Amino acid sequence: xxxxxxxxxxxxxxxxxxxxxxxxxxxxxxxxxxxxxxxxxxxxxxxxxxxxxxxxxxxxxxxxxxxxxxxxxxxxxxxxxxxxxxxxxxxxxxxxxxxxxxxxxxxxxxxx
DNA sequence: AACTTGACGTGAC
DNA sequence: AGTCACGCCAAGT
Numbered sequence: 001x002x003x004x005x006x007x008x009x010x011x012x013x014x015x016x017x018x019x020x021x022x023x024x025x026x027x028x029x030x031x032x033x034x035x036x037x038x039x040x041x042x043x044x045x046x047x048x049x050x051x052x053x054x055x056x057x058x059x060x061x062x063x064x065x066x067x068x069x070x071x072x073x074x075x076x077x078x079x080x081x082x083x084x085x086x087x088x089x090x091x092x093x094x095x096x097x098x099x100x101x102x103x104x105x106x107x108x109x110x111x112x
Numbered sequence: 113a114a115c116t117t118g119a120c121g122t123g124a125c
Numbered sequence: 126a127g128t129c130a131c132g133c134c135a136a137g138t
Contacts, residue, residue: 003134022120037120037121042134045134045136052120056120057122061120062120063120
């Protein structure tokens with residue numbers, strides 16, 4: 001199991017409408033020791049098929065915007081399409097949409 | 113196939 | 126608030 005696979009295994013399990021931070025993904029990856037930076041690195045090489053848009057900075061900021069405003073816009077559109085709310089500063093409401101794995105069938109109820 | 117370079121974080125100090 | 130260390134992978138040459 002490569003780190004890349006382990007990371008995408010976690011990312012791939014994020015349900016629509018839910019999001020995770022790099023650090024959170026890194027923490028969920030088990031069996032392999034990874035840093036949030038590593039997650040970010042790998043996410044940078046994510047396939048279009050992967051739900052890469054559900055991963056962002058812990059602050060809710062779309063980090064990709066630093067490098068590609070165009071992709072950031074795409075990410076934002078995808079998130080909005082899933083019902084993810086943003087605050088007035090263009091950041092994702094992590095407090096409302098952070099995914100709590102293990103869970104559950106109720107992983108969608110925390111959004112209120 | 114080996115080496116170099118680039119690159120989407122986060123918490124502690 | 127800025128700096129530092131940590132769990133460094135992937136792509137190009």
